[in-house]
Structures are given as structure tokens and as C-alpha cells.
Amino acid sequence: AQSVTQPDIHITVSEGASLELRCNYSYGATPYLFWYVQSPGQGLQLLLKYFSGDTLVQGIKGFEAEFKRSQSSFNLRKPSVHWSDAAEYFCAVGAKAAGNKLTFGGGTRVLVKP
Amino acid sequence: GAVVSQHPSWVICKSGTSVKIECRSLDFQATTMFWYRQFPKQSLMLMATSNEGSKATYEQGVEKDKFLINHASLTLSTLTVTSAHPEDSSFYICSARDESRGNQPQHFGDGTRLSIL
Numbered sequence: 001a002q003s004v005t006q007p008d009i010h011i012t013v014s015e016g017a018s019l020e021l022r023c024n025y026s027y028g029a030t031p032y033l034f035w036y037v038q039s040p041g042q043g044l045q046l047l048l049k050y051f052s053g054d055t056l057v058q059g060i061k062g063f064e065a066e067f068k069r070s071q072s073s074f075n076l077r078k079p080s081v082h083w084s085d086a087a088e089y090f091c092a093v094g095a096k097a098a099g100n101k102l103t104f105g106g107g108t109r110v111l112v113k114p
Numbered sequence: 115g116a117v118v119s120q121h122p123s124w125v126i127c128k129s130g131t132s133v134k135i136e137c138r139s140l141d142f143q144a145t146t147m148f149w150y151r152q153f154p155k156q157s158l159m160l161m162a163t164s165n166e167g168s169k170a171t172y173e174q175g176v177e178k179d180k181f182l183i184n185h186a187s188l189t190l191s192t193l194t195v196t197s198a199h200p201e202d203s204s205f206y207i208c209s210a211r212d213e214s215r216g217n218q219p220q221h222f223g224d225g226t227r228l229s230i231l
Contacts, residue, residue: 034219043120043207043224044158051217090157094220100211101148102220104157 002027002093013081014113021076021108023065023091032094033074034102035065037087042071044090050074061085086112117141118210120223129200137164138182139209143188144210148220149181152205157168164191165185166207198230 003026013019032051036044044075048059055067065076074091092103117140125133137147145166150158162172162183170183180202182194191210195202205227209220 032217032219036222041205041225041227044209044222046219046221049219099163100146100220101160101163102158102209103160106157 002031002095002098002101002103004093004103005093005110006086006089008108008112009106010109010111011110012113015083016080019076019078019081019085019110020073021089021091021110022072023105024072025074025091025093026072027093027095029097030069030096032096032100033065034092034094035059035063035074035076036092037061037088038090038107039087044051047076047089081110081112083112084113086110116223118208118223119225120208122208122226123224124227124229126229126231127198130197133195133198133228134205135195135208135228136189137210137223139189139212141213142210142214144191145188145213146184147208147210149183149191149193150207150209152207152225154205155191158207161193162201166191195228198228200230203230205226226229 005024034049035047050056050067092102094102117225119138121136133175147164149161152158158179161176164185172178185191207225209222211218
């Protein structure tokens, strides 16, 4: 079975500072990995995805994530956050063998201080 | 890019009524769509997999008679919450992926906030 852990429930960061959100997964084979962002009352927007190949993945809005198989991690980073980055971030794992169903982490709420 | 439309975005209704939520893939076809439920300040929990032309597959603990899913075409899946009660109040989100293009991520609708009085 797939599982995803996002250890940090909340993170507060100053505008302009760097951001790193942690994600650890459990899956027997190579998973598909995703980061989504959700603003209050909204659906989910895809930030980036990993299927195979280069383990450093670039996404939208200046985000990137690195797949580290040895650590079962897929941490999300941004060098300099903007106030508009305040939102809930979800890491998700899926697999073709699992019918492409996604399992989500618990989410990390990012607060941005001016 | 792939777009998923969900309607309505907000529903308020009386206890005991049934509510239908639509999920449409606007520029691609999807034999499979997914329905999730999200409680306030919590993550998304998969409820069921909607399969075009066949029965939906429900996750453990989800009442299939309470949450009726119909996937009658390659671009439309509906979720009907039957005889809704206040405990069914939640945020419901659907997703779909463009299956014609290899590895593609799930794209999500904007969600439906259901409030049962």
C-alpha cells in the first residue's frame, strides 16, 4: 500500500526567505510523485510531477523538488517565497500499478510573514 | 492543458435531500475519474474510482448506496449524495487525467462545498 508523510503541519516563513517542505513516501516500487497547492476553498493545482528520469524536477511558480530514492523523499523547495505562496501544500504518490490512484500526505500549511 | 470542471461549486440544502455533483473533463477523455472528500483542515481522502461504462470502485468504509457514482460518458462523472445529512457536509473534489498521452498527472476540479442544514 502507498503512504505519504508530510512531517510539518505548519511552516511560517518570511517573505523572500527560502522554503523547503518535506515529503516521505512508502511504496514498493518506483512511485509517481506529485506536489499540489491548494488555496482556501479551492481545488488543487499541480506544482510539479515526477515520473522518471532526472530526479530534480522543476515546476511552476519557481518551485522545484528532488526525488531521493535512498531516503524515500520528494522534498519541495523554493529559493525565495512570495506572499502569494501562502497556501496548503500536498505531496501525493501514485502508481500505474495502483490504477493511478493518488494517496495524499496530510498537507503542510505555509504562512508567509511580511 | 487538461482542464477538469466541477459543478456546482457550493450547495446548501436541507437534511434528507439528494445532491448531485458533476465532474467534467473539458478537453480530454477519461475512462477513469476519482472522487475525493476533504474535511476542514484535513487532507484529501479517496472515496471511489469512477469507471466509464461500469460500476465504480469504492474505498473501504465508503457507503456505495450513500454516494452513488455514474460515469456515463468519457467526459462526465457524477456523484450523488443520497439522503444527505449534516455529517455529509464536506468539500468534494474530483480528478481526472488525460489517458491518451502517456504519463500524465491528475488534474483536479475546483471542488464542491456541500453544506447540509
